Amino acid sequence: MGRIVVRGGTVVSPSGRWRADVLIDDERIVAVTAPDAAVLPAAGEVAEVDATGCYVIPGGVDVHTHMQLPMGDLTSSDTFASGTAAAAWGGVTTIVDFASQQVGERVLDGLEARHAEAEGQCVIDYAFHQTIGGVDDDSLAAIPTLIEREGISSIKLFMAYPGTYYSDDGQILRAMQVAGEAGMLTMMHAENGIAIDVLRAQAMAAGDTDAVHHGLTRPPELEAEATHRAVQLAKVAGNVPLYIVHLSASQALEEVARARHAGRNVLAETCPQYLYLSLEDHLARPGVEGAAYICSTPLRSRHDHHQKDLWAGLRRDDLAVVATDHCPFCLVDGKDRISEGFTAVPNGIGGVEHRMELIYQGVVTGEITLERWVETCCTTPARVFGMHPRKGEIVPGADADIVVFDPRRTTTLGRAGKHHMAMDHSPWEGITVDGAIDTVISRGEVIVDANGLHGRPGRGRFLRRDRPAVLR
Numbered sequence: 280m281g282r283i284v285v286r287g288g289t290v291v292s293p294s295g296r297w298r299a300d301v302l303i304d305d306e307r308i309v310a311v312t313a314p315d316a317a318v319l320p321a322a323g324e325v326a327e328v329d330a331t332g333c334y335v336i337p338g339g340v341d342v343h344t345h346m347q348l349p350m351g352d353l354t355s356s357d358t359f360a361s362g363t364a365a366a367a368w369g370g371v372t373t374i375v376d377f378a379s380q381q382v383g384e385r386v387l388d389g390l391e392a393r394h395a396e397a398e399g400q401c402v403i404d405y406a407f408h409q410t411i412g413g414v415d416d417d418s419l420a421a422i423p424t425l426i427e428r429e430g431i432s433s434i435k436l437f438m439a440y441p442g443t444y445y446s447d448d449g450q451i452l453r454a455m456q457v458a459g460e461a462g463m464l465t466m467m468h469a470e471n472g473i474a475i476d477v478l479r480a481q482a483m484a485a486g487d488t489d490a491v492h493h494g495l496t497r498p499p500e501l502e503a504e505a506t507h508r509a510v511q512l513a514k515v516a517g518n519v520p521l522y523i524v525h526l527s528a529s530q531a532l533e534e535v536a537r538a539r540h541a542g543r544n545v546l547a548e549t550c551p552q553y554l555y556l557s558l559e560d561h562l563a564r565p566g567v568e569g570a571a572y573i574c575s576t577p578l579r580s581r582h583d584h585h586q587k588d589l590w591a592g593l594r595r596d597d598l599a600v601v602a603t604d605h606c607p608f609c610l611v612d613g614k615d616r617i618s619e620g621f622t623a624v625p626n627g628i629g630g631v632e633h634r635m636e637l638i639y640q641g642v643v644t645g646e647i648t649l650e651r652w653v654e655t656c657c658t659t660p661a662r663v664f665g666m667h668p669r670k671g672e673i674v675p676g677a678d679a680d681i682v683v684f685d686p687r688r689t690t691t692l693g694r695a696g697k698h699h700m701a702m703d704h705s706p707w708e709g710i711t712v713d714g715a716i717d718t719v720i721s722r723g724e725v726i727v728d729a730n731g732l733h734g735r736p737g738r739g740r741f742l743r744r745d746r747p748a749v750l751r
Contacts, residue, residue: 282303282304282326283327283723284325284326285300285327286319286327287331287333289330289334290311291334291336291653292673293651293653293658294650298314300312300313300316300319301673303681305723306678306679307675307677307723308674308678308681310675333717334649335683336370337653337658337672337682338371338657338720339370339371340371340374341366341373341374341602341605341634343548343602344602344606345377346374350627351625353612356629357607357631357701359376360400360402364736366403367719368697368699370635372680372720373403373406373670375407375408375660376407377408378394378410379410380410380412380418383413384412386422390407390429398741399736402726402734403726403739404721404740405742406430406742406744408435410435410437411446414454419453422457422463426461426462430742432463432746433665434465435468436465436467436468438467438471438472451512459517462746464521464522465513466524467506467509468525468575469508469509470501470575471502478498482495482496483620489565489617489621490624491558492621493573493575497576500530503528506535509521510534510535510543520544521544521545522548524547525576525604526589527549527589528585532597535597536595539597546599547598549589549593550603550630551630551634552572552574552706553585553589554637558580566617567610570614570617570624571614571628573621593651594647599663601655602660603634604627605627605629605700607628607629609703610704628706629700629706630706632700636715657670659671662747666742681720682718683716684717685716685717688715689711689713689714689715690716692709692711692712696709699732724738726738
């Protein structure tokens with residue numbers, strides 16, 4: 280890999296922006312200096328990336344993806360190879376995916392199986408969270424081992440999906456206590472799954488089977504109720520750190536904001552789909568067109584100011600992170616199961632390729648600052664999940680994960696434009712955004728540039744993560 284100078288750009292961090300050149304030696308950043316400083320090699324002595332007129336930002340860190348995730352008799356359509364390649368095209372240099380355990384299974388067996396699936400396949404660096412779907416004495420005993428021996432510093436619990444991943448309040452409390460004692464972060468899918476299953480059954484019995492009823496049977500109130508309950512359980516467990524995933528509703532955001540303002544150790548993420556897509560405009564489309572937008576938590580009504588409130592939450596830091604919950608399924612032999620009703624459709628939307636571009640639109644429209652874009656998509660996710668300062672910031676000693684982003688260009692998303700995810704459709708089809716990914720560097724290697732994708736499956740490394748830094 281050798282030495283590279285990224286020259287002529289504007290480096291952006293959460294604390295500001297400045298004209299600077301970046302010197303890379305092998306896999307690490309060794310200097311961030313004033314343009315053409317004496318410490319830099321002379322032009323022509325080393326490889327150079329011309330960043331004139333561009334922003335030089337840390338490689339994106341997407342801490343919520345689901346590559347080749349089994350869901351019933353289906354599997355999400357992006358493999359670790361195809362999904363991490365699409366991520367690279369989108370300026371993402373690190374993902375955190377999930378190892379899974381359900382009732383009757385052993386935690387470390389599921390982790391071993393997940394390692395086998397990902398090993399030798401990833402184009403970019405990757406890590407795992409551990410889903411605990413069967414909370415019992417055996418799985419609780421395994422939790423400290425995750426951080427002590429496996430480099431996994433976060434678990435995920437579910438208040439939804441009875442019969443597969445659901446945990447009751449007592450199980451959640453016990454898992455939070457054990458994770459907190461080990462210095463780990465508890466992630467939570469916060470929806471009242473018991474009540475939702477009643478509403479789903481009632482809708483199907485009444486013949487309300489279209490995709491829009493997926494959203495109508497998962498109302499904002501049940502996301503807010505579960506979020507409130509998760510916050511209270513985390514408090515009772517000893518004010519242990521809690522991270523709410525894929526927050527979509529204003530009412531749930533209010534619960535997070537209230538907890539944070541009271542000094543609780545609570546953080547939350549949202550996703551691009553909740554900032555841009557809606558129940559009426561997308562989920563309510565007929566047939567498979569609407570089914571393409573089935574995900575959980577669901578898209579919310581554009582009439583209820585959810586999107587406005589989520590952007591405000593990002594500005595105020597009540598929402599700390601933007602991730603994707605990338606979990607794509609094709610229309611054919613996937614979303615087309617809408618013919619059997621919305622309950623038969625696999626949940627998930629693809630987005631790992633477009634998060635950086637889509638959230639940059641918030642900079643263009645004045646919703647967030649350039650610095651906040653970098654903070655929510657790069658630095659904070661790395662810090663919260665135990666990867667900073669190795670990842671998430673352009674500083675000496677960090678991994679040389681760098682994106683050159685050109686604000687002067689535009690990008691058209693979807694199969695008619697930029698589309699590398701393993702999907703036969705795009706939820707972002709035809710949308711043209713300001714800005715473009717110009718060059719992507721991962722650990723000192725140019726893996727994307729104007730000539731295409733150069734990174735190959737197997738070059739990505741598994742990241743053993745430290746305990747999270749979550750107090751904010």
